[in-house]
Amino acid sequence: MTATTDTGPDELRDRMVDHIADAGHLHSATIEHALRTVPRHLFVPDATIEDAYANRSITIKPGEPGGRPASCISVPTVVAMMLDQLDARPGHRVLEIGAGTGYNAALLAELVGPTGQVTTIDIHPDVTTHARQALDATGYDRVHVVTGDGTLGHPDHAPYDRIIVTVGPWDLPPAWLDQLAPGGRLVVPLTWRGQTRSVAFVKQEDGVLRATDSRLCGFIPMIGDGQDGERTARIADDVDLHYDPDQPIDPETLHGVLAREATTVWSGASVAPMESTDLIWPRLTGVEPGTCRFAAGNAAVEAGLCNPAFKFSSPALVDGDSLAYLTLRGPEPEATERRFELGATGHGPLGANLAERLCAVIRTWSHDRTAQAVITAYPAGTPDAELADGPVVDKRFVRLVIST
Template identity: 45%
Template sequence: MGQTPTSDDLRNRLVDEILQDVRLTADVERAMRTVHREAFLPGIDLEEAYVDQAVSIKDNPLGGPLPLSCASVPSVVGMMLSQLEVQPGDDILEIGAGTGYNAALLAELAGDNGHVTSIDIDSDVALHARTMLDRAGYRHVHVMERDGLIGAPENAPYDRMLAAVGLWDVPAAWWGQLGNGGRLVLPLRWRGQTRSVALTRHGDTLVSEGMELCGFVPIIGQDGEKTTALNIDGTISVIHDEDQAVDAGALGNCLTTTGIEVMSGQRIGGEESFDGVWLRATATDDRVCRLQVMPDALAQELLLRPAIPGRSPILIDRDSLAYLVVRREGVDPQRPHRLGAAAYGPHAGELAQDLIGHIEAWGTARTAVPRLSITPAKSAVAAGPGHVISKPESRLRLTY
């Protein structure tokens, strides 16, 4: 019989696995090899604590599909902390206390001369984080029950701010709390997709230093993203921003017609990501949002199968729509799948060609990401290149 692995064994094994797919800074790797994740997940089996997966700590009281709070996927935690680039002595604000594990990692990164403030709107979650941090020896971390949209101005300015909850907009209150030259990392959602964006403040502008695909529990208090069902039982829906007009009746009717498929010239391998198509489309096209198709709709063959049924980019325009599909064609063993568009409605052909255009544009530089700059909504719109998306509290500009 083999020896039972210890906490150190499991922790190091997990970090080794993460390093195969995620580039961690040396300081983040050290912190993740130091902090005991199981100490923040009481009642969880030791080996389960060191699996690269999220762990819910409080269910959503409204009965939604996502938990109110959870311990994030460790590889995502490491990725975001690497984006944050914490320096010894930094003052840090974390929005979304979760289990307290993130705050412990931040405390390790900031060192003895740094300071970490972690806030959460839910009293139970804040108490859990406080209790676990105390037990693990991180009593110097400041935990507060506080609305994340307000932040913690009493400990500002911060050198680093990290949101461990999904944001649809950048709260106006945060601008007065991040110091000039400081860095903000947050899971930001626009046009139905979420990216962990690293932003550096330059005066009244936040400028991106990189972005990575991710998914997070949304912050409480922002409702600019809407879900509109396209059929009676809600098994087909679009998730869209509040500035995007969605005619549920017209789009639902178009799905009762015969759809068309148009294939692009872009092929992908079995494990190759194509989420960049979606990102590329958001930088030029205000019609792109997210299609969500439930298993029942697929089983009934209510529409042609989307690329990823739960989350595929879709273009919507009045009474017509077009969304991303992937079809296997065995002519190229290295890249056996071809990307294309399925479309419905009177303008199906036009929308399909527009989506093909986004696919082909992505295909010319598959790993390229746009430069994202964010300014307060109250500021004047500056002239310049790029595509602007306006939200109530901020303005996003995407430029390739």
């Protein structure tokens, strides 16, 4: 382990926490204390001390060549954000799905204290070996480290007051709901309609999960039973759509759609540089069943084939052989303030209509840019009559209802 500067780990750790606070992800004195206490660099011994405290993830287990890593230590701001959502307290029993380096489990151990209990599980034996060794070396030997399929949870120490998932599932396995105590909280980076958001579910008295807090994030996809749900289809050179299998989207009908005449509609809503637009997406899923993700590579954009707001991840709407995606335009040269207007570009027979519908959601979002969609997860098989109002996302294990 080497450092690229003469700055010591304690100072670098304090700088890391200061950055998390400046980014708006630190609202708890107990979480701040845990972040300033746990020596993150000792959980990634192959990284430099400087890299260990930078706001980036660090791979500890590579995946397939050219693919995503199999395991890593998460970005510090995301770690703090999810711990804030989890609200773990002294005495709580916590289950972590995805052991990673063991760093997050150490933070959880600090939060629940000596009267609480932390169990972390991972499907990769070499990952759990690394986590076990790092936790022992840093004094967190009371954390239970388990090798196994996280989709099955760990019934030995259930019920849990809190469950946190640090890999990216597409579905919510029944074991998690069964092992979560009534009133308990499940924080999970769930994928639906092309987006991944860290969702803070609370288990209700009737056993369903309800969330009023979700935040944009990205995680390594989970492996295991029922976790291969998202579909990806190429609709043009260097352009993909990401959607769910319950959606009536036929990629074959969309081939060549971007070559058809484009109609761009402007919403009148604008954002400053670096201002978040992420809450548009869950709002869109709450009114438009055809919501998906539009992903264009550099070549497609440079060729003028499309102009999405965010090249690799823009919300889009699909209806039959037509689509529309989020776009934006910069300020006029004479503008006194740098703001970017949001709009939508549509292609195909219904392209203009879809663009207007997307802009209608943008305008609604603009009236209250912090308003959250309510996300409710019911067991699969729940009759429609027992669901809340809103579009339904049918997965293998749960039925999600998004209400705005």
